[in-house]
Amino acid sequence: MSSILVDAPTVLRGDIASRQSTRGSINVIETAAAWLLGILWVLPLVYALWTAFHAPEYSTRFVLSAPWTLANFINAWHAAPFARYFLNTVMLVTMVLIAQLVLVTLAAYAFARFRFPGRGLLFALVLVQLMIMPDVLIVENYRTMTLLGLKDTILAIGLPYVASAFGIFLLRQTFKTVPRELDEAARIEGCSPLQTLWKVYVPLARPTYLAYALVSVSYHWNNFLWPLIITNSVEARPVTVGLQVFSATDQGIDWSIITAATLLSTGPLLIAFLLFQRQFVQSFMRAGIR
Amino acid sequence: MTRTKEWLYGWLLLLPAMALLVLFTHYPAVANLWHSFYSTPRGSRQAVFVGVDHYRQLADDPIFWQALSNNLWYALGTIPLSIALALMMAAWVNGRIAGRSVLRLAYFTPTILPMIAVANIWLFFYTPEYGLLEQFLRLFGVPTHNWLGSQSTALPAMMVVAVWKEAGFFMIFYLAALQSMSPHLAEAAAIEGASRWYFFRRVTFPLLMPTTLFVLVNAVINAFRLVDHVVVMTRGGPDNATALLLYYIYEIGFRFWDSAYAAALTMVLLVLLGAAALAQFLFLERRTHYQ
Numbered sequence: 001m002s003s004i005l006v007d008a009p010t011v012l013r014g015d016i017a018s019r020q021s022t023r024g025s026i027n028v029i030e031t032a033a034a035w036l037l038g039i040l041w042v043l044p045l046v047y048a049l050w051t052a053f054h055a056p057e058y059s060t061r062f063v064l065s066a067p068w069t070l071a072n073f074i075n076a077w078h079a080a081p082f083a084r085y086f087l088n089t090v091m092l093v094t095m096v097l098i099a100q101l102v103l104v105t106l107a108a109y110a111f112a113r114f115r116f117p118g119r120g121l122l123f124a125l126v127l128v129q130l131m132i133m134p135d136v137l138i139v140e141n142y143r144t145m146t147l148l149g150l151k152d153t154i155l156a157i158g159l160p161y162v163a164s165a166f167g168i169f170l171l172r173q174t175f176k177t178v179p180r181e182l183d184e185a186a187r188i189e190g191c192s193p194l195q196t197l198w199k200v201y202v203p204l205a206r207p208t209y210l211a212y213a214l215v216s217v218s219y220h221w222n223n224f225l226w227p228l229i230i231t232n233s234v235e236a237r238p239v240t241v242g243l244q245v246f247s248a249t250d251q252g253i254d255w256s257i258i259t260a261a262t263l264l265s266t267g268p269l270l271i272a273f274l275l276f277q278r279q280f281v282q283s284f285m286r287a288g289i290r
Numbered sequence: 291m292t293r294t295k296e297w298l299y300g301w302l303l304l305l306p307a308m309a310l311l312v313l314f315t316h317y318p319a320v321a322n323l324w325h326s327f328y329s330t331p332r333g334s335r336q337a338v339f340v341g342v343d344h345y346r347q348l349a350d351d352p353i354f355w356q357a358l359s360n361n362l363w364y365a366l367g368t369i370p371l372s373i374a375l376a377l378m379m380a381a382w383v384n385g386r387i388a389g390r391s392v393l394r395l396a397y398f399t400p401t402i403l404p405m406i407a408v409a410n411i412w413l414f415f416y417t418p419e420y421g422l423l424e425q426f427l428r429l430f431g432v433p434t435h436n437w438l439g440s441q442s443t444a445l446p447a448m449m450v451v452a453v454w455k456e457a458g459f460f461m462i463f464y465l466a467a468l469q470s471m472s473p474h475l476a477e478a479a480a481i482e483g484a485s486r487w488y489f490f491r492r493v494t495f496p497l498l499m500p501t502t503l504f505v506l507v508n509a510v511i512n513a514f515r516l517v518d519h520v521v522v523m524t525r526g527g528p529d530n531a532t533a534l535l536l537y538y539i540y541e542i543g544f545r546f547w548d549s550a551y552a553a554a555l556t557m558v559l560l561v562l563l564g565a566a567a568l569a570q571f572l573f574l575e576r577r578t579h580y581q
Contacts, residue, residue: 034382035389037375038396041454045399047422048411059420107307116300122308129315131567135515136536136559139543139552140318140325163310193299222404224518225536229544240406244522247410255414262410266403273402274395281398284459285466 052260059256072260076246079257081234082264085242088154092238093220096158097213100167104212107163108171109197113183129165138229145230152236157227161220167212174208175201211283221269239265319560326554330547337550344554354555356530357538360445364534365513367449368456373505375457377498380464381490394465401459409522412451413438416523438524444531451519456512460505467501468494507570514559535559 051059052073058066076082110116111123134141141160142151150156178201186196202209224240231237237245243265247258263270273280326344328337348354383394400408415422418436428434437447471494479489517537520526526533526541533541536559543552 030382031387034379034387034393037379038393041400041458042396043422044408044411044415044454047415051414103307103310106303110300110303114296114300114303116297119300122304125308125316126311128567129311131511131563132315132319132560133511133515134314136539136556136563137315137318137322139539139549139556140322141314142543143321143325143549144313144318159310160314163307163314165311165315168307218402222406224404224406225521225540228521229540240404243410244406248522255417258410259414262407266407269402269404270399273399277395280402281394281462284401284462 048259048263051256052263054256056254056256059259072256073264076257076261076264080242080246080261082239082242082261084234085237085239085265086268088236088242089221089238089240092154092158093217095154096161096220097216099158099162100164100216101209101213103163104167104171105197105202107168108175109193109201111168111172112175112178126165126168129163130169134160135226138226141226142229152231152233154236154238156230157223157236157238158220160226164216167216170212171205171208174205178204210279214280214283218269322553322556322560325550326557328550330550340550344551347551348554348558353530353533353538354558357526357533357535358558360531360533361514361535364445364449364452365510367446368452368513369506369509371449372453372457372460372509373502375453376460376505377464377502379457379461380468381494383461384465384468397458397461399458400455401462403455405455405516405518406522408451408455409519412454412519413523416447438532439528441528441531444524444528448519448523448532451523452513452516456509460509463501463505464498467498471497503570503573507566510566511563514562535562 050062053068053070054066055069055071107126111119111126137160145151145156145159148156150159182200182204183196186200191199221238222240223238224244227238227241228244231241234242243261246261325337327339327341329335329340329343331337379393379397383390383397387393416437418424418439419434423437424434435443437443475493476489479493484492514535517534517540520532520534520537521540524532526537535555539552539555539559542548542555
């Protein structure tokens, strides 16, 4: 893994450098192939958009003059407590993100700038979670949550993910690039280690925080299996589970409403993505280079 | 700062994260092994030690073997294809191509959507007779076919969904790597008269090796970790043709409530992931020291 780590700063700088550089020119056949693939890639989405914005009789018939309608969205919104599901999801992602940021910052600081016995071993123990994620430990975590009396709460959905190995790893890399001189200057000024963290390290790591936040929010907005298992009431269900409950039960095969509900539940994230495309893509890049 | 004080600081800073990590990652992994040797407690019946009974049951369980082989085929089918596509996409949107940013967006968007939403959309896409796929194939006179409903096509149909969802995600990492590569390499190659394909094969691809390995590891994890689409689209059917390992664990653990047997099944998954971790560790350390 080590050489990928070393690459990180180069990659981010390279992004700017290569903008003016010569790139391989691409011939017509390849351009056509790229576009064909692009069309294939958006086709399911366009299809879903078509169905969601048209009356059921047009859901599988493509007539350009078909009237557009918002009725499916309105029906879907009233057919299930989506407002509550959204609230739950927003509470979930906010809670998880805030807790993650605090814990991950402290742990990354310890690993980046403190020497203590057991550091290597503890770091290895953190890295274990990169491979064995809470996603696969559903049986035992369900048992633990039952013991803690947290079953069917939003807290239970988020808690296993709070100590994020990925976040610790990512932030540790960033903290390590902070010049020691800045750290020492702060100490000479009389800052305690925590004050130094807050005044020197955290501000310098802002891009990493943004990247991590976007990745975390989209991960938890989209997470499904664990929330499905640990929740069984409207009060705790996030929107992904709500959507599944909605489309699996009494809807029969009314695809217009189901696709409307599907787009509805992904809407906020999708709109945020379209608006902040560049930041999203760069965040994912930054987060991936570890 | 004295040495002891520094030790204390280090440990205290780590404490909250470590505590949660142990509680929800290390403890469950160990407890899982422990519980797999006991029976499932039911009502007033306590769990009793049963030794390796669950592992014997597992060895004789045809659905387990099918889920395992499904999962391996699924991994084999999705990983190379999505990596190859990702690489191709990255090469295209990194070069001078008409509508570059639109293409980039088109490739990347599936990544942002939740798998469950994607699964709903694809379920509709695959609908017998009315779905877009069927309508399209009808134009070419292909007889109607229930893609998710028949044994032979259900798993490949799920693989298509996974490739569609993941390729754009992996593309991002290749794009990042390509953008970090020195343009002088391409210039030099062009002066020497090397063909694009030759340049790709002999320069770009080897230089992308660390990224490929990174993506590979992620792809392997995802192939075993992500089963949301199975829950939505097929529930493992028809006749277990699309049951993946984690989905089978979910069924045993939370539909049949046999937590002890589910624990034994989870051990198999943990061993697979552990093996992947080990392979990554040994392989990555060795193969990526060219820079």
